[in-house]
Amino acid sequence: MTAVADNTATTTTTSAHTLREGAFGNARALACRECGHEVELGPFYACPECFGPLEVSYDFPVVTREEIAAGPRNIWRYKALLPVPDDIEQSKNTEPGFTRLLKAHNLGRELGIDNLWVKDDSTNPTNSFKDRVVACALSAAIELDAKVFACPSTGNLANAVAAAGARAGIKTVVFIPSNLEKPKQVNSAVYTDNLVAVNGNYDDVNKLASEIAGEEEGWAFVNVNVRPFYAEGSKTLGYEIAEQLGWRLPEQVVIPVASGSQLTKVHKAFQELISLGLVEDTPYKVYGAQATGCSPVSVAYKAGVDAIRPVKPDTIAKSLAIGNPADGIYVLDICRETGGAVEDISDDEVRQGILLLARTEGIFTETAGGTTVGVLKKLVETGQLDPTLETVVINTGMGLKTLDAVSDHVGPRATIDPSYGAFTAAGIV
């Protein structure tokens, strides 16, 4: 693609297609995050005035807690707050969301945090939080009459796109770095014939996707040309946390950072709930978690600078391995403004984070969750997070997808013959 500022170059749908009334629900326009310039709702993602990222803005009606509570036990209970039609066909999507918010007594005790919760998004349909964003992107793709549902991915996104496309009956093509963990490859390939492995890292894959989006008609790349709609799906994590706490905001929340989209949207969700009068306007701190091997946002945070210098990722936390994070600067703003922080940990600490969560709460997280839990621990130890405040840590993915990260570190305590004598000889109890 040559000029992202030229919106016609980012159009994925045939020009003949006209949007139906209410295709994007209460969404009003796409507004530039940098200059506020507005463009019509459509497959656009860059501001024609300043190249800044476009974001969905709304004219919200009055929304009550009761209306939301009466909705389905998935993200569509918040459909009035999302860029989706009121008559969205739930059966055409994977119905993600409304995942468990678990009180983490044991992990809290271990870390010295009085009041700790785990928002466990590993139980989504394809076992990561990506099912939320993909569900919103799919709705946009259908309304825009896209022919192909596609993405560049670090793994989880490809899983979610391939599954959602299969269920909706739309052709999918998913692109991944060729060195991706085998389980994540299989988890896409079972749903689609069109898993494309690219020799390069995620940033290379992403560049290729942008090029294809500019050249091919009728492709909806969930995190490229329909990114504004996709990204809104992450707000549902914030809505759910507030609703599950009994319609109030936590005092601290720790969120993993890849592109930074999820973190910015959880913050946006909290702000919307406040402005809609659904929660009280209480202060909260937002913390970002990265692995040191791909920590451009954490590096900028610690250096006290606004610019993010892209890096070449080298970490076992592959789902967070975005070296040039699109929303990194907004993550810095939010973490600084709310009094939170951005922190990073080594791959070894990521592994320890996985085991810590597994052994305290019985939740097997992937490397992204190991990063978030490990960073939570470091934030407490370094005095950056207040252990007396109510804290939510988000587990965004499932450990079975990144078995390699821990498979050499855990295993049978002993291998014995099937006799009582052999058991007692092994000294297990």
Ligand SMILES: *Cc1c(COP(=O)(O)O)cnc(C)c1O
């Ligand atoms: C994609 C992903 C993230 C981070 O998402 P961004 O919105 O790009 O920051 C976190 N955890 C997991 C498991 C992911 O797959």
Ligand SMILES: [Zn+2]
């Ligand atoms: Zn702009």
